[in-house]
Amino acid sequence: MYNEIILAGFGGQGVLLIGKLLTYAGMKAGLEVTWMPAYGPEMRGGTCNCTVVMSSREVGSPITSHPHAAIVLNLQSIDKFESMVRPGGIMVMNTSLINRPAVRTDITVVPVPCNQIAVEAGAAKAANMVGLGAYIGASGVVDLSLVKQVLVETFAGRPKLVGINQICLDKGFEIGQASAAVAVR
């Protein structure tokens, strides 16, 4: 397995965090992993993306121009990364902030209203978790339980936040799995 994923959004959405959660989960699953961030000087706004590589053999380049998957949380990100996804790949798109349909017809598109779902669950800031859950559901790249374990460890200082983040992961996961089932047909 050699899997390159780009996660992208604006500064403050927690893009780097979900990238890290995915990376740590891959580590727990015994995979070779790298996480490479790219961001501007702004703490909020601006662009923000990270590249996660998960592999059963040693990882070569930590950056890619043809990822197997993209999780795009805002319009700027889908505009930048949609065309880069490999044919047959997966793109999770946050329809709460992206007001256009996907252009590609040769990849599995997973539209998810991340912000809406997060707000309904009671944590607007956890929209990123919905997106991550959807990718995991659609790809099966790691077990969701590993991601949840990593979440507990990452939020060790703020245990009260774990529950709501896990709920958002689950909601995204369900949507992702359903999409994958459609794609297979």
Place this chain on the structure above:
Amino acid sequence: MKGCEAIGEAAIHAGCRLFFGYPITPQNEIPEYMSGRLPQVGGVFLQAESEVAASNMLYGAAGAGCRCFTSSSSPGISLMMEGMSYMAGAELPVVIVNIMRGGPGLGGILPSQSDYFQATKGGGHGDYRVLVLAPSTVQEAADLMIEAFDLADKYRNPVMMLGDGLIGQMMEPVEFRKNIDPSDLPAKPWATTGCGGRQRNIINSLYLKPEELEDHNWHLAAKYREMAKEVRHATYKADGDMDVLVVAYGTVARIARTAIDSLEEKGIKVGLFRPVTLFPYPTDALLQTAARARRVLVTELSTGQMVEDVRAAIAGRRPVEFYGRVGGMVMTAEELAGQIEKLAQAAVV
């Protein structure tokens, strides 16, 4: 851990308890990490007023016999060049980490390999060299960092770890395989530790009598020849005959691996030669490996620096080409694969 953090933690594992530095992107995580970790282990973190000051603080601490290190990035390393020349002249063991960024001048904050000349040919004034190590993964950075302190002590010389913004910012799994307690480190009989009961030690690089300075310079030169035994390299898919041998170091070597893997499927035989020590340079090993290739392609994040050493090593026996990106732009594996493929298909005259 981030490459930067792993480098910092490795220093602690090497028994280093002193860091003097200054912020500059993309290595800020190193001083940040040290500022938290050093007090935990009874060490001292000091943000100097400038890189010039930091390099002189290192001179002092090393002269007093303590393991110490600093990190900076290109423009900051330039500020330390006078200090490095003094440290080399006074034969002081220091580890200096350069997380390279785009230059020249203030340049940019994105990754680059444009300080190769500065690192390997001296950088500061005078007839001196530093041992230069170039890791390609976060694990290797951690391993080499611990070794860097041992090498610095062994040769009483500055040792430079040459990284770039990619390895500094990238996160990978890392294990720390050694842990040295500073109290277990052998004493340094030449250091200024308070001279009760012995002849006083002097740490100095000034030799006004030309005969003495001449002797001192030849002594240093002999030391640098001794350092040749520390030469190190790695290869990837380079054991048999090759259409092209790619020569690259640091993170560019990893990008080359991905490119090479993609070309294997097309039946193009490409191997990689990756120097791990940039000084001393693995000249003999490179020549031996290049003998099995029709052509050599050197790839760097610069307008061509290591390629000069490759050309010198190969001495006309094989055609040597160069492909580089600069300014913080980084080649993708696809891009590099395209260049290799073109070269593989070109006829050799």
